[in-house]
Amino acid sequence: AQTVTQSQPEMSVQEAETVTLSCTYDTSESDYYLFWYKQPPSRQMILVIRQEAYKQQNATENRFSVNFQKAAKSFSLKISDSQLGDAAMYFCAYRSGSGGSNYKLTFGKGTLLTVNP
Amino acid sequence: NAGVMQNPRHLVRRRGQEARLRCSPMKGHSHVYWYRQLPEEGLKFMVYLQKENIIDESGMPKERFSAEFPKEGPSILRIQQVVRGDSAAYFCASSSSSGLNTGELFFGEGSRLTVL
Numbered sequence: 001a002q003t004v005t006q007s008q009p010e011m012s013v014q015e016a017e018t019v020t021l022s023c024t025y026d027t028s029e030s031d032y033y034l035f036w037y038k039q040p041p042s043r044q045m046i047l048v049i050r051q052e053a054y055k056q057q058n059a060t061e062n063r064f065s066v067n068f069q070k071a072a073k074s075f076s077l078k079i080s081d082s083q084l085g086d087a088a089m090y091f092c093a094y095r096s097g098s099g100g101s102n103y104k105l106t107f108g109k110g111t112l113l114t115v116n117p
Numbered sequence: 118n119a120g121v122m123q124n125p126r127h128l129v130r131r132r133g134q135e136a137r138l139r140c141s142p143m144k145g146h147s148h149v150y151w152y153r154q155l156p157e158e159g160l161k162f163m164v165y166l167q168k169e170n171i172i173d174e175s176g177m178p179k180e181r182f183s184a185e186f187p188k189e190g191p192s193i194l195r196i197q198q199v200v201r202g203d204s205a206a207y208f209c210a211s212s213s214s215s216g217l218n219t220g221e222l223f224f225g226e227g228s229r230l231t232v233l
Contacts, residue, residue: 012209045160091160109159
């Protein structure tokens with residue numbers, strides 16, 4: 001079974017600075033997707049960024065980018081120019097790309113990000 | 118274009134009562150997923166449904182929990198004879214068929230169940 005590990009329960013960053021959230025995963029599959037979700041105090045799960053494992057290029061969405069290291073099974077999220085609205089719980093998630101249960105997301109336990117003004 | 122709608126947002130039940138949580142998927146989505154989030158934990162998969170069919174309920178407890186997605190109306194997650202350990206946030210997500218392949222799930226705001 002796949003597992004997702006977020007080793008940082010909490011992180012903090014100064015407004016306008018850059019922060020990196022770590023995520024590692026364990027899988028024997030070669031075809032899969034990785035995601036970062038944001039959960040603000042409203043508790044809604046918001047997709048931040050997605051990476052297909054077959055793509056070598058790291059995904060980027062505005063101030064959010066990932067460092068995807070397939071061999072190391074690492075998938076970190078970098079937030080540049082941090083804003084107060086980035087404060088939230090961030091979850092890393094894995095999904096198989098093929099096979100019978102390729103609809104299930106496996107989540108890590110989350111990293112609580114605080115942004116200091 | 119309304120997103121995934123869940124209700125109620127908050128539900129309080131006493132031990133032994135029943136809880137019913139509803140989820141209306143995004144317009145045009147026929148795939149519904151339920152996840153549970155315990156305190157200090159990530160979301161855990163419970164069940165995957167398509168219209169009138171349960172595709173995978175491997176993450177759902179065998180006792181007291183059931184789910185349905187009828188031809189008309191919202192998906193329902195039903196918990197009978199609730200216990201304190203059922204207290205959690207229950208999230209519904211939906212996808213279109215193409216979204217299923219790309220992993221694009223859209224989540225609702227969750228229903229928070231508190232069992233007294």
